[in-house]
Amino acid sequence: MSSDPRETHRGPSSQGSRIDPYVDAYAARAQGMVASEVRALFAVASRPEVVSLAGGMPNVSALPTDDIGEIVRRVVTEQGPTALQYGSAQGDPLLRERICEVMELEGIDAVADDVIVTVGSQQALDLVTRVFVDPGDVVLAEAPTYVTAINTFAAYQARVEHVAMDDEGVIPEALEERLGRLRSAGQRVKFFYTVPTFHNPAGVTLSPQRRVRVMEICRRFGLLVLEDNPYGLLRYEGEPVRALRADSPDNVIYLGSFSKTLSPGFRIGWALAPAAVRDKLVLAAESAMLSHSSFNQLVVGRYLAEYPWQEQIKDFNEMYRRRRDAMLGALEALMPEGVTWTRPQGGFFVWVTLPEGIDSKSMLPRAVGERVAYVPGTGFFAGDDGHRNMRLSFCYPDPDQIREGVRRLVGVIKGEITLRDTFGSASARPGHGTDAPAPDLP
Amino acid sequence: MSSDPRETHRGPSSQGSRIDPYVDAYAARAQGMVASEVRALFAVASRPEVVSLAGGMPNVSALPTDDIGEIVRRVVTEQGPTALQYGSAQGDPLLRERICEVMELEGIDAVADDVIVTVGSQQALDLVTRVFVDPGDVVLAEAPTYVTAINTFAAYQARVEHVAMDDEGVIPEALEERLGRLRSAGQRVKFFYTVPTFHNPAGVTLSPQRRVRVMEICRRFGLLVLEDNPYGLLRYEGEPVRALRADSPDNVIYLGSFSKTLSPGFRIGWALAPAAVRDKLVLAAESAMLSHSSFNQLVVGRYLAEYPWQEQIKDFNEMYRRRRDAMLGALEALMPEGVTWTRPQGGFFVWVTLPEGIDSKSMLPRAVGERVAYVPGTGFFAGDDGHRNMRLSFCYPDPDQIREGVRRLVGVIKGEITLRDTFGSASARPGHGTDAPAPDLP
Numbered sequence: 041m042s043s044d045p046r047e048t049h050r051g052p053s054s055q056g057s058r059i060d061p062y063v064d065a066y067a068a069r070a071q072g073m074v075a076s077e078v079r080a081l082f083a084v085a086s087r088p089e090v091v092s093l094a095g096g097m098p099n100v101s102a103l104p105t106d107d108i109g110e111i112v113r114r115v116v117t118e119q120g121p122t123a124l125q126y127g128s129a130q131g132d133p134l135l136r137e138r139i140c141e142v143m144e145l146e147g148i149d150a151v152a153d154d155v156i157v158t159v160g161s162q163q164a165l166d167l168v169t170r171v172f173v174d175p176g177d178v179v180l181a182e183a184p185t186y187v188t189a190i191n192t193f194a195a196y197q198a199r200v201e202h203v204a205m206d207d208e209g210v211i212p213e214a215l216e217e218r219l220g221r222l223r224s225a226g227q228r229v230k231f232f233y234t235v236p237t238f239h240n241p242a243g244v245t246l247s248p249q250r251r252v253r254v255m256e257i258c259r260r261f262g263l264l265v266l267e268d269n270p271y272g273l274l275r276y277e278g279e280p281v282r283a284l285r286a287d288s289p290d291n292v293i294y295l296g297s298f299s300k301t302l303s304p305g306f307r308i309g310w311a312l313a314p315a316a317v318r319d320k321l322v323l324a325a326e327s328a329m330l331s332h333s334s335f336n337q338l339v340v341g342r343y344l345a346e347y348p349w350q351e352q353i354k355d356f357n358e359m360y361r362r363r364r365d366a367m368l369g370a371l372e373a374l375m376p377e378g379v380t381w382t383r384p385q386g387g388f389f390v391w392v393t394l395p396e397g398i399d400s401k402s403m404l405p406r407a408v409g410e411r412v413a414y415v416p417g418t419g420f421f422a423g424d425d426g427h428r429n430m431r432l433s434f435c436y437p438d439p440d441q442i443r444e445g446v447r448r449l450v451g452v453i454k455g456e457i458t459l460r461d462t463f464g465s466a467s468a469r470p471g472h473g474t475d476a477p478a479p480d481l482p
Numbered sequence: 483m484s485s486d487p488r489e490t491h492r493g494p495s496s497q498g499s500r501i502d503p504y505v506d507a508y509a510a511r512a513q514g515m516v517a518s519e520v521r522a523l524f525a526v527a528s529r530p531e532v533v534s535l536a537g538g539m540p541n542v543s544a545l546p547t548d549d550i551g552e553i554v555r556r557v558v559t560e561q562g563p564t565a566l567q568y569g570s571a572q573g574d575p576l577l578r579e580r581i582c583e584v585m586e587l588e589g590i591d592a593v594a595d596d597v598i599v600t601v602g603s604q605q606a607l608d609l610v611t612r613v614f615v616d617p618g619d620v621v622l623a624e625a626p627t628y629v630t631a632i633n634t635f636a637a638y639q640a641r642v643e644h645v646a647m648d649d650e651g652v653i654p655e656a657l658e659e660r661l662g663r664l665r666s667a668g669q670r671v672k673f674f675y676t677v678p679t680f681h682n683p684a685g686v687t688l689s690p691q692r693r694v695r696v697m698e699i700c701r702r703f704g705l706l707v708l709e710d711n712p713y714g715l716l717r718y719e720g721e722p723v724r725a726l727r728a729d730s731p732d733n734v735i736y737l738g739s740f741s742k743t744l745s746p747g748f749r750i751g752w753a754l755a756p757a758a759v760r761d762k763l764v765l766a767a768e769s770a771m772l773s774h775s776s777f778n779q780l781v782v783g784r785y786l787a788e789y790p791w792q793e794q795i796k797d798f799n800e801m802y803r804r805r806r807d808a809m810l811g812a813l814e815a816l817m818p819e820g821v822t823w824t825r826p827q828g829g830f831f832v833w834v835t836l837p838e839g840i841d842s843k844s845m846l847p848r849a850v851g852e853r854v855a856y857v858p859g860t861g862f863f864a865g866d867d868g869h870r871n872m873r874l875s876f877c878y879p880d881p882d883q884i885r886e887g888v889r890r891l892v893g894v895i896k897g898e899i900t901l902r903d904t905f906g907s908a909s910a911r912p913g914h915g916t917d918a919p920a921p922d923l924p
Contacts, residue, residue, distance in 0.1 A: 316502035
C-alpha cells in the first residue's frame with residue numbers, strides 16, 4: 041500500500057469546535073473521518089531544518105526525468121485520441137498485460153483479465169473494503185498495520201482486530217487463535233489484511249515457512265487474504281520470497297503499485313482478484329471514478345515497454361540500501377540500552393521500541409523542537425497501543441541526514457530516559473490513544 | 483458530471499449465474515453493483531459501421547496535441563520532484579486557484595481553500611455521497627438524471643426520488659411538493675442532486691427565474707444542493723446563466739470538471755464546498771486514494787496558465803454547435819409525427835420521447851442491427867420509467883454521421899410504429915425496468 045508522506049494519526053479533529061451546520065446531516069461513517077491531531081506538527085516537521093524520518097515518500101529525484109519527459113510527450117502526440125479520452129473502468133488492457141509481467145517477478149502467474157488498474161493501491165484497498173465490508177464486520181490486520189488502511193476500514197465502519205507479529209512477520213498461532221475465537225463468537229470476519237513483505241510500519245518480512253502456514257490457516261477458515269505488496273521489489277539483501285498470491289490464486293486479492301518502483305505521481309496501482317471479485321471491483325470503480333486516467337496508464341505502459349525499468353529498480357535498491365545501512369548503523373552506534381528495532385531487508389521502514397515509561401507520541405513535540413521527526417506508533421493500531429513505538433523511514437533523506445536525524449533523536453530519547461529516571465515517568469502521557477489531545481508545539 | 487462513454491443501464495448481471503464462492507461474503511451494498519444488461523450491445527455498437535449516438539465522449543481530436551505534448555514534457559523535466567511525488571489529498575494549491583478563475587465565468591466567487599480536486603467530478607459525487615448518505619436515506623434527483631449518479635447513490639444504498647422536469651428544467655412546485663411529503667413521512671432527505679445547465683440526459687437548462695425559486699425552496703427546507711455542472715461552459719446559443727452556487731454559497735456543493743472543456747484523459751474534476759463539508763471531503767479523499775496525480779494536476783494547471791484555454795473552448799463550442807444543429811435539423815426534417823425532443827442550447831444531449839406503445843429498450847437491438855445506437859431512457863431513472871425515451875448525443879460523430887445516424891434511427895422508429903399499428907404493440911416489452919432480460923443481439 042502506498043505510504044502517505046503526510047501519514048497521520050486518527051484522533052479528534054482540531055476543527056471539532058467549529059460551527060458546522062451540516063453536523064446532523066453526515067452519514068454515520070463520517071463520524072470516523074476525523075482530522076489528525078498531529079497534522080499541524082507535521083507542517084512544522086516539513087521545514088527544511090527538520091530531518092524528517094516520518095514520511096514514506098520515495099526518492100523520485102533519482103528518476104530519469106528527460107526520458108520520462110519524452111515518454112509523456114510522445115504519449116500525447118502519438119496516442120492522443122486514446123490518451124486524452126475516457127477509458128474503461130477496468131483499465132488499459134496493454135498496461136494490465138505489463139502488470140502481469142511485473143508480478144511474475146514474485147512468482148505470480150496471472151492473466152490481464154483478472155487485473156484492475158486503480159488510483160494507487162490505496163484505491164484498490166478502498167474498493168475491496170467497499171465490496172466486502174458491512175458496518176460491524178471484522179477485518180484482521182497485523183499489529184501494527186498501515187495507518188491509512190485503518191482509516192479506510194474505519195470509513196466503512198469495519199472493526200479492526202490486530203494479530204501479533206514478531207521479526208518473522210505475523211505469528212500463525214496468533215492468527216489461528218484469533219480466527220477461532222471470532223468465529224466462535226459468531227463474528228463476520230471478512231478478510232485478513234497483510235503486508236507480508238517489508239512491512240509498513242514494522243519493516244519485517246513473513247518467512248517462507250510461515251507463508252505456507254498462514255495460508256493453510258486462512259484456507260481452513262475460508263478466509264480471504266488481502267495481500268498488500270508495494271515494496272516487494274525493493275529488496276536490499278536476502279533471497280526473494282514468493283508472494284502469497286503466487287501459491288493461492290483462489291483466496292488472495294493482491295494489491296500492487298508503481299508508486300515506489302516508478303513514481304507516486306501517476307497514481308497507478310492495481311488489484312489482482314479472483315474473477316467474481318474482479319467483476320465487483322470493476323463495478324465499484326465505475327461508480328467511484330468512471331475510469332482512471334488513460335493518459336497515465338499509457339505513460340506507465342510505455343515506460344515499462346520502452347525503458348529498462350528493472351535496471352531502474354536496481355538503481356533504486358542500491359540507493360535505498362545505503363540509506364537503510366546508514367540508519368541501522370547509526371541506531372546500532374548511538375541508541376541507548378533498552379531501545380530495540382527491526383532490521384528490514386527491504387522497503388522503507390524501521391520499527392523502534394522504546395523502553396518502558398517512554399511515550400513516543402508525547403515525546404514528538406520535543407523531537408520536532410530538536411529538528412527531527414518520526415511517526416509515533418499509536419497511529420498504526422486501531423486501538424490503544426503503540427505508545428512505546430515509532431516508525432522511522434530511511435527512504436527520503438540522504439545517508440548523512442539520516443545519521444544526523446538519528447543522532448538528534450537519540451539525544452531526545454536519552455533526555456526522556458533521564459526524565460523518567462528522575463520523575464518516575466517521562467513525558468506526561470496525556471490520556472490514551474485517540475482521546476489524547478493534540479500535543480503542544482514547542 | 484462526466485458522462486461515461488460506455489454508459490449503461492442498471493439491471494441484472496449477465497454473470498449472475500456464475501459460481502461465485504464469495505457470494506455470501508459481499509457487503510450489502512455490493513448487491514446494488516450489477517453489470518449492465520446492455521453492455522454486450524454497446525460492444526457491438528462500437529463497431530465502425532455503427533453510428534453511435536449513445537456515448538458522451540468529448541471530441542478530443544480537436545485538441546492541440548503538439549502544444550499539450552510540450553506542456554506534459556515540461557511538467558516532468560521542469561517540475562519533476564513535485565510532479566512525480568505524492569501530493570496532498572485536497573489537491574495542488576495553484577490548480578485550485580485556477581479552478582476558481584474558471585468558476586468565475588459562471589458567477590462564482592470562491593477561494594482555493596474551499597476547492598478539492600477529484601478524479602473527475604464522478605469521484606466528487608462519490609465522496610459527497612460517502613460523507614452524507616446512510617443506507618435508506620433519500621437523495622432527490624431530476625427525472626431523468628445522470629445514469630452513473632444513480633449507480634453511485636445505489637452503491638451507498640440511498641433511495642433516489644425523482645422530481646419532474648420540463649423544458650425549463652426541474653419544476654419548483656414538484657420539488658416543493660415532494661420535499662414536503664418526504665418530510666412529513668419522516669424521511670431523511672440528504673441533498674438534491676441537479677444538473678441545472680445543459681442537463682444530462684435531458685438537454686434542458688433551468689431558467690433563471692426557476693433558479694431563484696428552487697434555491698428558495700431548498701433553503702426553506704434546509705436542504706443541501708449538489709450542483710453538477712460539467713457542461714456549463716459549452717454554450718452554443720443564448721445568454722450565460724449564473725451557477726446555483728453563485729448566489730448560494732452556503733448550501734450548495736458545486737461539482738466541476740475539465741473532462742469536457744479540456745480532456746477526460748487527465749481525470750481532473752473538483753468539488754467546491756462549504757468549509758465544514760470540504761474538511762470531510764478531504765478526509766474521505768485521503769482514505770479513498772491518498773491523493774490525486776500530482777502530475778496531472780500540474781499539467782492542467784500549466785495548460786490553464788499558458789494556453790489560451792478560453793479560445794479552445796470557443797473552438798469546441800463552434801464544433802459542437804454544428805453537430806447539435808445537424809442533429810436538430812435531421813430530427814426536424816425526418817422524425818415521424820408523435821416523436822418529440824428537447825432543443826439544447828449547449829452540452830451534448832437531446833432527449834427524445836417516442837409515441838405511446840414504442841419501447842426504446844426493446845427497440846435497441848433492432849437499431850444496432852440498422853447500424854445506429856443510442857441510450858434507452860430507462861437507465862436514467864432509479865425506478866421503472868423512461869421506456870418511451872432515448873438519449874441522443876451529438877458530441878462525438880461528425881455532422882454527416884449524425885444526419886446518417888438520425889436517418890437510420892428514423893427508419894427503425896417508423897418500423898416500430900408500423901408494427902405497433904399492425905399488432906397493437908411494437909417490440910414485445912419484456913417485463914419492466916431492471917427485471918428485464920438482456921435484449922438479444924441481431
